[in-house]
Amino acid sequence: MDRVALLAHQLRTPLSAINALAQGLIRRADQLSTHDVRAKAEKIWRASLRLDELTETILSYSRATAGGIVLNPSEFNLDELIRRVCREQGGQDPSRAIRLQLRGLPAMVIGDAILLEQALVIVLSNAMKYSPPERLIEITARRRAGMIRIVVKDQGIGILERDLPFIMQPFFRGQNAKKLPGTGLGLSLAWYILKLHGGDLEIESHEGRGTKVTMIVPETNTTGLSYSI
Structure with a gap:
């Protein structure tokens, strides 16, 4: 196809x-x-x-x-953003248990709140899509050395080891996920957004045991960087 x-x-x-x-x-x-x-x-x-x-x-x-995404940085409360995304996404699946642990986050960060929210929605919706509704999803956020690490961990189908090197390529879909809805664009877009902020996206996964996605973003980003998908 x-x-x-x-x-x-x-x-x-x-x-x-x-x-x-x-x-x-x-x-x-x-x-x-x-x-x-x-x-x-x-x-x-x-x-x-x-x-x-x-x-x-x-x-x-x-x-x-097309290079048409640029940062529109401003001050915003990251704690509130994360809680709102979890509340709205959880509202689409009320039976889903989502555990939040947010500690030591700064009162304000500088970045593009709309783009970072989109990246978090992509990562959290993937966790919900690829794990059974009765399985817990854990979200933690910590500040360390000027960087904030937001970790979304599920207990879902996981990613095959042979697929992991390619999972953030546009349109790539893991072998065990092809029967589930998806375009294969989400993770590449989330990675792109974090790179624009001077951050990164890390993925750890084991087939049948779940996936841990770490979003890394600096506390302050006012200019953005140039990256291409």
Whole structure:
């Protein structure tokens, strides 16, 4: 499957779900209970969130390859950003347990809050996607020597050892993840965002035992660096 076909396929999946559910509501509106309507509406909402996530990733990747992403640095509270992302992503899967340990973070950091939030959403949504809903996801953040390390650790399917060297290449998907939804663009985009900040992205994983992704970002970045995907 070529890259364009892959993207089209990934976009069609949530669109098909939205279409089918909406038609079901129209045809059976007078036969459905309030509970049934709410359940179908929630499924439509989740599919629309997935579609929005895919669209934003594809658009951001296109801007990155064209050199169109630049930092818009400002002061922001990283603790609040991390908590908000966890709250919003967790709201999409209320049964999911997410444990937060945020210690010693500065009151303010300087960077592009919108881009860093996008990178964290990518990493956390991957952890949720590739691990069973009953498995805990742990997020820790620490400051060390002017750098902040945000670690997202899951207990999911993990990454095959032979796939690890390629996992951040655009469009690459691990052998054990190909049946799950995804474009293979997320991690490369998150890496790109962190590199622009003068940081990095590190991945440790074991098949069947989970994955640990470490986002490294400096406390202060006002200019950004030039990187290409």
